[in-house]
Amino acid sequence: MNNLRRYVTQLMGYPTAVLGLLMIIALIGVAMYTVITIPYERAIDLWRGHEESWAENPRNAKPKWVNYFRDGQLPETLVMRTQDPQASRIEQDLEGIRLVTATLSFDYHYDDFPSEVILFFTSKAEEQRPFVATTWILPDGRRIETDAQALASQQRVYLGLDNRVKRALGQVPAEIGLFSDQSGQLLKGTYQVEIQGYLFEESSDFDAKLVVYGKVHGWAGTDHMRRDLMVALMWGAPLALAFGLLAALGSTIATFIISAIGAWYGGWVDALIQRITEINLILPVMPVLIMVGTLYSRSIWTMLGVVILLSIFGGGIKTYRSVFLQIKTAPYMDAARAYGASNMRLIFRYMIPRMIPVLIPSFITSIPSFVFLEASLALLGLGDPTLPTWGKLLQDAFSNGAIFKGHYYWILEPAVLLMITGLSFAMVGFALDRIFNPRLRGL
Amino acid sequence: MRNGVLLSVRDLHTWFEMRRWGFFHVGYVRAVDGVSFDLRRGECLAIVGESGCGKSTLIRTILALETPTKGEVVFENRLVSGIEPKHIKWYRSQVGYVQQDPFAALPPFMTIRQILDEPLRINGIPSKREREWRIKQALTEMKLTPVEDFLHKFPHMLSGGQQQRVVLARARILNPKLLIADEPVSMLDASVRVEVLQLLRRTQEELNLAAIYVTHDLSTVRHFSERIFVMYGAQVIEQATTNELLENPSHPYTRSLLDAIAEPDAENARQMRVVPAGDPPSLLRPPPGCRFFERCPNAMKGLCENEAPPDFVLSRFHRVKCWLYQDEKVLPVEETEEKEIS
Ligand SMILES: Nc1ncnc2c1ncn2[C@@H]1O[C@H](COP(=O)(O)OP(=O)(O)O)[C@@H](O)[C@H]1O
Ligand code: SF4
Ligand SMILES: [Mg+2]
Numbered sequence: 001m002n003n004l005r006r007y008v009t010q011l012m013g014y015p016t017a018v019l020g021l022l023m024i025i026a027l028i029g030v031a032m033y034t035v036i037t038i039p040y041e042r043a044i045d046l047w048r049g050h051e052e053s054w055a056e057n058p059r060n061a062k063p064k065w066v067n068y069f070r071d072g073q074l075p076e077t078l079v080m081r082t083q084d085p086q087a088s089r090i091e092q093d094l095e096g097i098r099l100v101t102a103t104l105s106f107d108y109h110y111d112d113f114p115s116e117v118i119l120f121f122t123s124k125a126e127e128q129r130p131f132v133a134t135t136w137i138l139p140d141g142r143r144i145e146t147d148a149q150a151l152a153s154q155q156r157v158y159l160g161l162d163n164r165v166k167r168a169l170g171q172v173p174a175e176i177g178l179f180s181d182q183s184g185q186l187l188k189g190t191y192q193v194e195i196q197g198y199l200f201e202e203s204s205d206f207d208a209k210l211v212v213y214g215k216v217h218g219w220a221g222t223d224h225m226r227r228d229l230m231v232a233l234m235w236g237a238p239l240a241l242a243f244g245l246l247a248a249l250g251s252t253i254a255t256f257i258i259s260a261i262g263a264w265y266g267g268w269v270d271a272l273i274q275r276i277t278e279i280n281l282i283l284p285v286m287p288v289l290i291m292v293g294t295l296y297s298r299s300i301w302t303m304l305g306v307v308i309l310l311s312i313f314g315g316g317i318k319t320y321r322s323v324f325l326q327i328k329t330a331p332y333m334d335a336a337r338a339y340g341a342s343n344m345r346l347i348f349r350y351m352i353p354r355m356i357p358v359l360i361p362s363f364i365t366s367i368p369s370f371v372f373l374e375a376s377l378a379l380l381g382l383g384d385p386t387l388p389t390w391g392k393l394l395q396d397a398f399s400n401g402a403i404f405k406g407h408y409y410w411i412l413e414p415a416v417l418l419m420i421t422g423l424s425f426a427m428v429g430f431a432l433d434r435i436f437n438p439r440l441r442g443l
Numbered sequence: 444m445r446n447g448v449l450l451s452v453r454d455l456h457t458w459f460e461m462r463r464w465g466f467f468h469v470g471y472v473r474a475v476d477g478v479s480f481d482l483r484r485g486e487c488l489a490i491v492g493e494s495g496c497g498k499s500t501l502i503r504t505i506l507a508l509e510t511p512t513k514g515e516v517v518f519e520n521r522l523v524s525g526i527e528p529k530h531i532k533w534y535r536s537q538v539g540y541v542q543q544d545p546f547a548a549l550p551p552f553m554t555i556r557q558i559l560d561e562p563l564r565i566n567g568i569p570s571k572r573e574r575e576w577r578i579k580q581a582l583t584e585m586k587l588t589p590v591e592d593f594l595h596k597f598p599h600m601l602s603g604g605q606q607q608r609v610v611l612a613r614a615r616i617l618n619p620k621l622l623i624a625d626e627p628v629s630m631l632d633a634s635v636r637v638e639v640l641q642l643l644r645r646t647q648e649e650l651n652l653a654a655i656y657v658t659h660d661l662s663t664v665r666h667f668s669e670r671i672f673v674m675y676g677a678q679v680i681e682q683a684t685t686n687e688l689l690e691n692p693s694h695p696y697t698r699s700l701l702d703a704i705a706e707p708d709a710e711n712a713r714q715m716r717v718v719p720a721g722d723p724p725s726l727l728r729p730p731p732g733c734r735f736f737e738r739c740p741n742a743m744k745g746l747c748e749n750e751a752p753p754d755f756v757l758s759r760f761h762r763v764k765c766w767l768y769q770d771e772k773v774l775p776v777e778e779t780e781e782k783e784i785s
Contacts, residue, residue, distance in 0.1 A: 271464055331547040335610075338506050339562035339617065340535030342528070349561075353552045 010435045011428075020427030023420055031238035043235045047227065047388040054226035058115045061217035063229075063409050072111025075214035080104040082195070082208045098199040104210050105192040108139075113176050113186060116213040117159045119193075123151040123206035130206045131198040136165075136178055139189025144168045144178065151197075151206055175213075221409045223393075224400045232388035233413055239300065239389045240371045240421060247304055247370035251311030252363045256355070259317040263324035273317065280313040286376070293382035300384035303377060307370065316362065320355070327354050357436030365429030368422035375418055390414035449653050450482040450505070450621060455514035455524075457497075457504045461727065471512075473726045474500035476677035479514075484620070487647060487654040489664045489685070491700070492674030495723060498657045499543075501674070502623050505655070506540055507531055518621075536566045539614030539652075541624035541643070545606035545631070549598040555582075555609055556594040562617050581612040585642055604635030608642060615646050622647055622654045629659055640667070661700065665689065670760065673697050676724040676734035683761040693763045695741045733766065741767060 011017050038046070046053055056079055067073050082089060082102040092099045123130045133148035136159070146162045159165055160174030169177030172184070181187045197206050220229035262273040285307075292306050327333065327350070336350055377383055378391025379398070397403075397410040455478045458471035474497045482488055490498050503509045505516050507523050516524040523534045542548040549558055559578040568574050582590045585608040598606055607627065614622060627643060628636040640663060647654045656667055664671055664685060671688045673681040673696065681694040692698045721738040724730055732748040733739065739747065746766050755768035 267462070268466055271466060331542045331544060332550045334503070334508055335540055335542060335548050335613070336550075336561065337508055337528075338535065338538065338540040339613070340532050340565045341561070342565075345565065350550060354550075 007432075007435055011431060014431040014434070016427040017431030020424040020431070023424035024428065027237055027241060027421060027424065030234060031241050034234040035238050038231065038235065043231060043388060044386050046231055047235075048386070049225045049227055054222075054228070055120070056211055057217055057222045057226040057228060058213035058215065059222065059226050060224055060405070060407055060410075061115070061213075061215055061222045062407075063219055063221040063413075064216045065219060066409070067216060073109075074112050074216045075108075075110035075114050075212070076216055077214040078106050078108075078114075078210075078212040080106050080193075080210045098204075100195075100197045100199060100206070102195045102197070102208060103192055104195070104208070105190055106210075106212070107190050108179065108212075109188050110214070111186070112215060113179050114212045115175060115215050116211075117175055117178060118211050118213070119157040119159065119195075120209040120211065121151050121155040121157065121206055123153055123155070123204070125151075125153075125199075125204045126201055128200040128204070130200070130204055132206065132208075133196050135194040135196075137192040137194060138178070138181075139187055139191060140181055142182075220413055221407075223396055223410065229393065229410065229413060232393045233390070233417060235388045236390035236393070236414065236417060239387060240374065240418075241367075243300060243304055243374045244367040244369075244371040244421075244425075247307050247311070247373075248363055248367045250304075250308035251314060251370075252316065252359060252366065254308065254312040255314055255316035256320055256359060258312060259320035260324055260351075262317070263321050263328055270321075273313070274321075277313045277315075277317045280310070281315060283310075285310055285373075289373075289377060290380065290382060293377065293380075298382055298384055300374070300387055300389070303374070303382075303384075307373065319362070320358065323355065323358050324351070327351050361429050361433035361436060364425055364432060368425045371418065371421050375414075390418050447483040448481045449484045449486075449519060451517040452478060452480050452482075452505065453515050453517065454479050455501070455504060455516065456512045457500050457509050458512040470727050473677050473729055475504060475511075476726075476729065477514075478679050480672070480679070480682070482621070482653050482655065485651045485653055486670070487656065487668040488670045488672065489668040490655065490657045490672045490674055491659070491661055491664065493723060494659075495726075496674045497677040497726070498674055499625055502625055502655060502657060506538060506623060507534065532566075536562075536617040537620050539617070539619040539622045541607075541610050541614045541622070541627045543626040543630055545603060545610050546598060548610050549606060551598055554595050554597055555587075555601075558598070558609065559613055559616055562613060566617055577616055581616045582609075584615070584646070585609070585612045587612070602635075603631050604639060607631060607635075607639050611639070611642060611646065615650070618650065620653060622652045624654065625657045626659060627656070628663075636663075661689075673700070676729060677726055678734065678764065680735065680764045681762070683757075687758065687761050691757075691761075693757060693761070693768065694735075694765050695739050695767070696735050699740075733764070735765075743767075 011021075056077060058077055061077075062074065064076070081087065082104065084104075086105075088103045090101045092101075119134065121132065129150040129152070131148060131150050134146040134157070136144040136146070138144075145164055145168075146157065146159065147164050149157075158174075159178060162174075165174055165178075172180075176184075179187060179191075193210055195208050199205065218228050218230050220233050222228055258273060262270040288310060289303060289306060292302065296302065333346060333350060336346060341350070374383070374389065375391030375394065378389055379395050381395060381399075383389055383392045383395060391414070393414040394411060397407065397414075400407075402408070402410040455475055456473070457475040458473050460471055461469040463469050476497070478501060480488075490501070492498050500509060504511050504524065507516070507526070507528075511524050514524075515522055518534055518537065521534075523531050553561075556578060559581060560574055563574045563577060568577070578594070579590045582588070582593060587593045587605060587608055593601070593605075593609075598609070601609065611627075614624075622643075624643060628639050631639060643654075643656075644667060646652065654668070656664075658664060668685055671683060671685050672679045673688070673694065675696050681688065681692070681697045683691075688697065689701065692701050724734045724737070730736060730748065732746075732750050733742070733752050736742050736747045742748070743766060750766075752764045752766045752769075754762045754764055755771040756762050757768060757771055
């Protein structure tokens with residue numbers, strides 16, 4: 001207990017360690033918050049990318065904060081519904097046919113064009129489907145009309161694909177044409193969308209939702225499938241920590257026990273363990289994992305198991321063994337035997353306290369290496385297909401040409417988080433190493 | 444029990460098996476190769492010999508830290524060698540062990556109090572008050588006062604001399620009957636050696652402990668022990684009372700040792716230095732004859748290199764393994780011991 005307090009005080013003496021610790025605490029905080037607010041199943045479900053979950057997100061939108069670094073404000077997404085209180089709705093009766101005129105209006109003050117405009121309709125009808133026609137009214141009073149069409153129960157109208165709109169705008173894409181004056185300049189002001197619906201049945205009805213997709217979204221941006229990167233960035237934290245921690249824990253304990261057995265019994269047991277270790281060290285880890293990934297399973301938990309299995313006879317055995325041998329042959333062990341200490345007491349009271357200084361720093365510094373290993377696997381396309389990890393984000397970014405298209409945020413965000421993770425554990429690990437192994441202090 | 448005999452070592456051999464790559468038998472390092480003696484209560488025995496001759500292995504075997512290949516160690520008429528550790532727990536409290544390097548002998552992660560508490564706990568002294576009292580008592584005895592200043596310190600905070608006194612306190616804290624010290628001062632500064640030796644001596648006298656004291660330094664032996672064993676190549680090649688050995692060294696090796704000490708101007712005049720050139724014999728493949736043959740100035744061709752000399756008895760306590768004394772009586776170990784005692 002006293003020792004613990006001593007170590008903690010010493011650790012606080014290293015500013016880098018304090019910084020690293022704060023970073024680790026922040027990561028753990030984010031991980032816990034994530035797991036509580038977005039449960040595992042929900043995260044997997046979200047990331048599978050049903051269009052419905054993400055329908056109101058723009059594609060490949062930059063994170064909001066890029067607006068702080070530029071002159072003009074990039075637009076955020078605007079969503080208007082006919083059910084909203086500010087939407088107007090007028091109903092007329094035309095000899096048994098009801099004509100519903102719903103008007104959606106919105107102010108547009110951004111300095112750039114939106115990325116897409118879509119109208120979503122939902123309708124109810126028994127036999128004869130409602131019929132709608134839409135008019136786009138610009139701030140300067142110009143009116144652009146769309147085709148009239150019968151509505152399915154769920155229907156999307158991409159304004160850019162509408163024939164009449166196309167004719168009215170010529171070559172200009174809808175998200176630009178619908179938002180510019182006649183000279184092609186961005187037009188700021190109040191826009192209106194007038195939807196005229198003809199309902200042929202008493203029980204028939206329709207609702208409309210206009211989505212003017214922006215070019216920025218949230219604090220993380222979105223990917224090519226409209227998914228909010230924030231989900232993956234946040235879920236990446238618990239996954240990375242869990243993978244790194246479990247792999248580090250599993251491999252450290254396994255290596256520790258194996259090397260202890262070798263050092264304790266010596267002789268052929270030790271020799272056998274050493275030879276197996278040497279062979280295992282020559283076996284490259286990556287290709288084995290790639291084989292498992294391609295031939296067996298890409299589940300992150302399978303990979304975790306394989307990583308731990310491969311590291312049982314890992315390089316740590318050599319280090320731990322040399323320390324064990326040093327301790328085993330230490331004169332104070334003989335002294336303890338000479339005053340009657342049992343094997344159990346020797347192990348728990350004399351050997352383990354001496355191993356902890358070696359074990360803890362190498363355990364801490366090995367955590368990020370496993371996090372990186374998982375990211376590398378994901379980057380090679382062997383990441384868990386269902387889980388949003390940082391490595392998976394990087395892989396998505398690369399395979400969708402993020403660099404060529406200038407979507408730097410897509411690469412930078414996961415990369416920075418990976419680096420923070422690595423750095424924080426490394427800073428704490430190195431400081432611990434110095435505290436526990438004072439001989440290194442002069443270096 | 445024979446009168447007064449505390450420890451009896453019978454024909455002790457401790458060989459270490461050498462294996463290549465941990466599998467293939469290469470041979471044995473014969474670190475102790477046939478040693479016998481009796482030690483009486485309160486008696487002090489010194490063992491001298493150059494480095495690597497098997498002194499440490501001998502006392503480690505006596506301490507039951509090594510299992511003898513052959514022979515036995517008997518303490519108060521009870522066999523203690525080659526027995527499972529849990530059945531000789533009683534023996535552990537009977538023997539105190541002082542090692543060469545005091546810093547290495549103390550667990551670096553324990554405070555002095557914890558270090559001294561360990562033997563007491565392990566040997567079943569349940570009362571915390573009694574343990575505390577004995578710890579303080581032992582520290583006071585070793586002049587580590589005021590005791591409170593030392594209890595919470597870690598070994599690395601003490602000087603070498605202080606560390607060795609903690610080791611001494613630990614060896615003594617169970618009130619043993621035998622104290623075994625393996626070159627207890629050779630790692631210490633010359634300035635503190637005398638003090639530590641005096642403490643060792645005083646402890647031994649006050650408690651009437653038997654002691655086995657391994658040393659490099661023949662000059663301190665005289666003050667310390669009644670008998671001296673000279674070891675060479677894993678065997679005791681000469682044994683005698685201290686005075687007899689210093690005045691009448693008989694084995695050529697012992698003589699060269701004492702000559703080295705007598706040299707007035709030599710740098711390490713008081714340290715042991717072996718005069719005849721050459722290396723000690725291989726313990727992996729010891730020579731068939733006398734182990735000192737290669738370096739012996741008195742070697743007799745034809746005899747010494749072929750046949751190992753037995754113990755020849757020069758006087759009551761004086762025995763030599765050397766063909767030069769082949770006219771003297773040869774007695775098997777058992778018989779001479781009986782005679783000594785009667
Ligand atoms: N555990 C061991 N395994 C193998 N050889 C050993 C072992 N301990 C000691 N030896 C060998 O036995 C011989 C005697 O060593 P030791 O008893 O330490 O001598 P001393 O204490 O007289 O210097 C040396 O040659 C040493 O290398
Ligand atoms: S037995 Fe021979 S070789 Fe050995 S010490 Fe005596 S004289 Fe020298
Ligand atoms: Mg030694």
